Amino acid sequence: MPTLLLVRHGRSTANTAGVLAGWTPGVELDDTGRAQAGALAERLAGVPLAAAVSSPLERCRQTLEPLLAVRPELGEPAVDERLGECHYGDWTGRKLADLAEEPLWRTVQDHAAAAAFPGGESLRALSHRTVSAVREWDEKIGAEHGPDAVWVACSHGDVIKAVVADALGLHLDHFQRINVEPCSVTAIRYTPLRPFVLRVGDTGSLASLAPRQGAPAGGGDAVVGGDTGAP
Template identity: 50%
Template sequence: MAIVLLLRHGHSTANEQGVLAGWTPGVGLTERGRRQARDVAGRLSSLTLARAVASPLQRCAETAALALADAATAPETDDRLGECHYGAWTGLHLAQAAKDDLWRVVQDDPAAATFPPHDVYRAESLLTMAQRVVGAVRDLDAEVEAAHGSDAVWLAVSHGDPIKAVVAEAVGAGLAGLQRVRVDPGSLSVVQVTPTRMVLLASNTTAGDLAPLVSVPRHTPAGDGAVGGGDGGSSTTDRSPNSPAGT
């Protein structure tokens, strides 16, 4: 089945200020974030991407443009990959948010967390956000596979909480496991989407060759784990451009 690379945007001005950006306009990358995105471009050079889809928010658009500067694939946008709608928490300093009673709900019972309403910024629950993003990844992955085959690799550029939701889904933790996942700015996580489940291949990587991370067991049905843990590469399907199998 197709594989998705989940790229969190690079370090942003909101990250620098310690605020929850949400859908605030005008939040772009810092110089550190631009370096991170350029580093991603180097990591992607070993792969052929079938498609790239990004959140429409500025920090993701800037990250996608830099990460794909040398690629043949131009990024598209999809609102479903956008950040959680934090409502009245939008623009809030994280230190201040931590004093709110809702903070403990977000940490300990994410499925019960709904952000407070606001006159300007939409509010949604973490559950709605997770369903939106996981559903989008499944839909987009199916489109990629239908158009490019089961060996295709594609890129989704999104935000911390949305990517955490997909990773939590991939390891079977669901939304309850959201805060057990770390996704740093500029990091890549790798997920295989199969008919039965998502499978996590790598999480929160910030350096190194991506080709081994998009390899899956060759002799195991899609979605099944290799009994015993696999052999580390000799029985995997290599999806890099220079693969001996031509995949």
């Protein structure tokens, strides 16, 4: 089955301001975020990519721009609103330091499955839409490009954490244990039996994610004793 590379967008102006951006329009990458996006293209230089998908928000599309500039065969990224940021409702645009004083903050931290943002969506709904999206895309790309395909999707921190929690078989209440930095790459390979989480929040070299010659395609068994690594 294909390998999904989930990229969190580069550092944004809202990140540096300590503001919960949500779906606020006009939130773009800052200078560091643009540098991170440029470096992402270099980090993925040795990895063949079959497709690119993006959240509709500017910071995600900007993150993919340097990569797509050197991969013209990918064309424009497919945009899927299901990969968009959580709808934080009344929390949108507020300082994180102020939100930490809200009673709901502890629920978000300790019992995420019960957290619903006033005027927005619940974290359960976020998990359902995002996991459904990546699994549907993975199946589609596998059918079109084969079981060794690698594809990239650019999204947001809470989205990626929810997808990783599902892939690891974790209850949503534990998703805050997962950390993904700006412009980090999280790699998941879905198989008929189980997902394999290959990277979480990786900010280093990604060359070993390229398909290996002679490796079994689409297998659902784990390697007993541990993977042998890239040759």
